[in-house]
Amino acid sequence: MSGERPFRPHATSLVVAMLSLIVGVEFFHRQLLAIALPDIQRDLGIADGEAGALLMAFALAYLVVALILGRLADRRSQSEIYTLSLLVWSGGTALGALAAGYAGFGLTRAVVGAAQGGAGAVNAPLVADYVGPDRRGTAMGVVGIGGTFGSMLGLALGGYWVASFGWRETFVLGGAVGAVFAMFFRAIVKEPPRGWSEGRPPPARHPGLREVLGTLAGLRTLRHLATAAVLASMAIMATAQWGPAFFDRVHGLPPEEAGVFMGVIALLGTIGPVAGGILTDRLWAKRPGAALRMSGICAALACPAAIVAVQTDRLWLAATAFTVSVILGIIHAAQIGAVSQALVPVSMRGVTAAVLAATLTAFGFGIGPFVTGLLSDLAGGDAHGLRLALTGMSLFYAWAAVHFEWASRSLEEELSRAGQP
Numbered sequence: 012m013s014g015e016r017p018f019r020p021h022a023t024s025l026v027v028a029m030l031s032l033i034v035g036v037e038f039f040h041r042q043l044l045a046i047a048l049p050d051i052q053r054d055l056g057i058a059d060g061e062a063g064a065l066l067m068a069f070a071l072a073y074l075v076v077a078l079i080l081g082r083l084a085d086r087r088s089q090s091e092i093y094t095l096s097l098l099v100w101s102g103g104t105a106l107g108a109l110a111a112g113y114a115g116f117g118l119t120r121a122v123v124g125a126a127q128g129g130a131g132a133v134n135a136p137l138v139a140d141y142v143g144p145d146r147r148g149t150a151m152g153v154v155g156i157g158g159t160f161g162s163m164l165g166l167a168l169g170g171y172w173v174a175s176f177g178w179r180e181t182f183v184l185g186g187a188v189g190a191v192f193a194m195f196f197r198a199i200v201k202e203p204p205r206g207w208s209e210g211r212p213p214p215a216r217h218p219g220l221r222e223v224l225g226t227l228a229g230l231r232t233l234r235h236l237a238t239a240a241v242l243a244s245m246a247i248m249a250t251a252q253w254g255p256a257f258f259d260r261v262h263g264l265p266p267e268e269a270g271v272f273m274g275v276i277a278l279l280g281t282i283g284p285v286a287g288g289i290l291t292d293r294l295w296a297k298r299p300g301a302a303l304r305m306s307g308i309c310a311a312l313a314c315p316a317a318i319v320a321v322q323t324d325r326l327w328l329a330a331t332a333f334t335v336s337v338i339l340g341i342i343h344a345a346q347i348g349a350v351s352q353a354l355v356p357v358s359m360r361g362v363t364a365a366v367l368a369a370t371l372t373a374f375g376f377g378i379g380p381f382v383t384g385l386l387s388d389l390a391g392g393d394a395h396g397l398r399l400a401l402t403g404m405s406l407f408y409a410w411a412a413v414h415f416e417w418a419s420r421s422l423e424e425e426l427s428r429a430g431q432p
Contacts, residue, residue, distance in 0.1 A: 023141045029200050030134060031154045033097065035161030036192050037130050040104050040123065041376070042165025042277075043185045045252045046270045047178035049259055054178070055113050059392050063384025066252060068117050069124030070377020074369040077128030081365025082220060085358060089133040090200045096129025097193040105186025108179035124372075131368025135348035136360040140203050144353055148295060148302075151345035152288020156281045159341075162251060163277035170255075170270020223355075223362040230354055231421040236303065237367060239414035240347050242407040243310055244375025245382075246317065247340050249404035250333060251277075252380040253387075253397060260394040262326050272330050280337040288345035295349075299426060300419040303350075306343035307415030310408045313339035317405035321398050340408055343415065347371075354425055379404065 044051075048062060057065075084092055103122035110116035134154065142150040165185075172181040218226075227233055254276070258269040291302040313336045320332035347367060355363045383400045390396030 026141050026200055027138065027150050027153055029196060030137060031157035031160075033093065033130070033192065033196055034134065034154055034157030035164070036097065036157075036189050037100075037127055038158045038161035039165040039169075040100060040127075040185055040189060042162045042251070042273075043104065043169045043181060044120070046166050046169040046255050046266060046273070047173050047181055048252075049256055049266065050173060050178045051116070055110070055116060057113055058388060059384040059397075060381075060388045061113060061384075063381035065117055065120050066380045067377045068121045069127075070373045072121040072124035073128040073131065073376075074373045075128070076125040077131045077365040077369035077372070078220065078362070080129045081132040081362040081369075084132045084136060084361035084365070088202065089137050089361070090197065090202050092129050093133050093137075093200075094193050094197040096126045097189055097196065098126075099129075100126035101186045101189025101193065103186075104189065105183050108182040127372075128365070128369065131372060132361055132365035135352055135364040135368075137200075137202060138348060139352040139360055144349070145295065146292060147352070148288040148291030148345050148349045149285075150288070151348045152284045152286075152291075154348075155284030155288070155341075155344040158344075159277045159281040159284070162280075163274040165274075166255065166270040166277060167274030168270075170267040170274070173270075174265065174267040218358060220362060223359045224366070226355060226359060227363060227366060230425055232303075232418050232425050233351060233354060235414045235418035235421075236347065236350060237370060239306070239310070239411040239418060240343060240367075240371055241374040242411035242414065243313075243340050243343065244371050245379030246313070246404050246407040246411075247337060248375045248379045249383040249401060250317065250320075250337065252376075253383055253401060254333070257321070257397055257401065258329075260397055261324075262329070276330060276334045276337055279334045280341060283338040283341035284344040287342035288349075291346055291349060298423075299350075300422045302346060303343075303415050303419035303422060306346060307412040307419065309339040309342045310415060311412035313337075314405055314408035314412075317408060318402055321401045321405065336405070336408070350422065379407075 044065070051057065052062060080092055080096075100123045103119050103126060106122070107116055107119040110119060135151070138150050138154060139147065169181055169185070172184060251273075254273045255266065255269040258264040258272055259266070264272065287306065290305060294302045316332045316339065317336035320329045320336060323329050323332065348364070351363050351367055352360055383404055386400035386403060387396040390399045
């Protein structure tokens with residue numbers, strides 16, 4: 012790319028930090044529902060299966076809008092899309108406080124999901140435009156920290172808010188936090204030309220959705236990596252969304268204490284994406300496939316850890332085993348964005364990010380917790396039923412491990428075809 016680059020390294024670091032923070036706000040809002048769910052169920056008369064359907068409404072709205080905004084993000088300002096999305100999902104969160112019944116509350120969750128689809132469409136492409144392939148895994152890992160820190164605050168601070176003020180007031184406060192942060196994000200984050208970090212010229216054409224989907228379907232690595240990430244995400248999000256209810260029913264913890272337990276688990280879970288990102292960068296130059304093989308081994312180990320967490324009657328062991336399973340189960344998080352953005356042309360990065368984020372959200376945040384709620388209802392809807400449901404979802408880690416291994420076998424060949432070093 013000709014001409015002097017208008018962005019300095021310290022500006023790049025600032026943008027990565029801001030992207031991590033906005034991901035934190037995104038997951039903060041998601042986890043407010045998890046920590047407030049027992050109170051919402053009692054207030055609105057919602058069964059476990061219906062609670063799972065709320066998450067499904069969120070995920071389906073996310074899926075549809077992410078694909079639309081993914082195409083738009085390849086053509087328009089990504090930072091502007093991100094800012095508007097944050098404002099809308101913050102407003103949707105606050106509006107949840109006004110819901111008088113199940114249908115109204117479900118509508119607000121769909122609004123939040125639709126707006127968060129914008130985050131899925133632009134986050135990874137912004138990172139890719141700022142950070143080159145040799146440091147992208149670490150950058151993705153740092154951005155991923157935002158999700159775990161946001162989850163921690165949503166659970167811990169949200170638990171305190173719910174106990175002190177009530178779930179409706181908590182949703183209003185959460186919405187206000189998001190709206191304020193949107194203003195800071197818009198003022199600070201600018202964006203470089205597409206492909207700036209790799210010295211590539213901006214794309215001359217923007218392919219349609221069908222062409223992009225055809226390209227993605229033809230990449231064996233992405234097919235298996237996406238499948239592995241979906242399966243691991245379903246197991247992780249089952250724990251994240253039903254964890255507070257689990258500690259309430261099985262161990263008798265009130266919301267504020269359950270929030271602290273889940274918050275600490277989320278905080279320690281940051282080890283996963285950071286370690287995964289650093290190790291991915293170290294392996295990338297010589298053996299990129301080894302990074303995905305490492306994720307497969309970690310996913311296989313996460314399975315028994317999650318089962319122990321659910322089945323033990325000892326609170327300390329449950330919390331410890333959950334923590335281990337989350338760290339191991341999420342170590343691949345940085346690889347999704349780094350690998351996918353490296354394998355596709357610059358002109359397809361927005362849609363690619365949107366497709367992957369929408370798929371992960373639809374299955375991980377939607378279908379995973381939804382199926383967990385249904386299984387819990389079928390098994391009695393009590394502590395025993397929830398235990399059985401979470402045990403079943405833990406098996407998805409082992410399934411994911413197989414696909415990580417398969418993805419590792421084709422990565423290096425497909426990187427070479429994509430012109431990546």
